Amino acid sequence: MLMWFGVQFNWNRIMAVAGLEALKKHARNVMPKEVNFCVSNYNCGKPGIEGLYYSDDASMRAAIAPLLGHSRSLGQHYRLAHGQLD
Numbered sequence: 001m002l003m004w005f006g007v008q009f010n011w012n013r014i015m016a017v018a019g020l021e022a023l024k025k026h027a028r029n030v031m032p033k034e035v036n037f038c039v040s041n042y043n044c045g046k047p048g049i050e051g052l053y054y055s056d057d058a059s060m061r062a063a064i065a066p067l068l069g070h071s072r073s074l075g076q077h078y079r080l081a082h083g084q085l086d
Contacts, residue, residue, distance in 0.1 A: 003060040005037075005082040007068065008048040016047060023049065026067045035063050048078075057082070 011019050023039065031037075037051025053060040060082065068078060 001054075001056050002085040003053045003055065003057060003082060004051070004085055005053065005060060005064065005080065006040075006048060006050040007064075008046055008079045008081075010078065011047055019047070023067070030066050032063050035060075052085075057084070 009015075009019055020039070027037075034054040035051060036053075037049045039047060040050050041047055053063060055063075068080070
């Protein structure tokens with residue numbers, strides 16, 4: 001099963017530096033090999049990530065939970081959208 005996800009972060013310029021560093025650390029050290037994501041620019045100036053996960057919804061949520069938890073600990077809010085690709 002192939003799941004898609006998109007996370008829109010409500011970052012300002014200062015928060016973006018810490019957020020991008022967290023994304024880099026997550027991708028290098030934590031991210032499962034089944035996750036594939038890229039940084040994107042939603043709505044002209046609102047950065048986020050979009051990606052694919054090769055498994056089911058519950059596994060996808062578990063795989064990206066550390067990244068979202070780190071974002072929350074930095075005081076950064078996000079909105080997650082996701083679904084299954086047929």
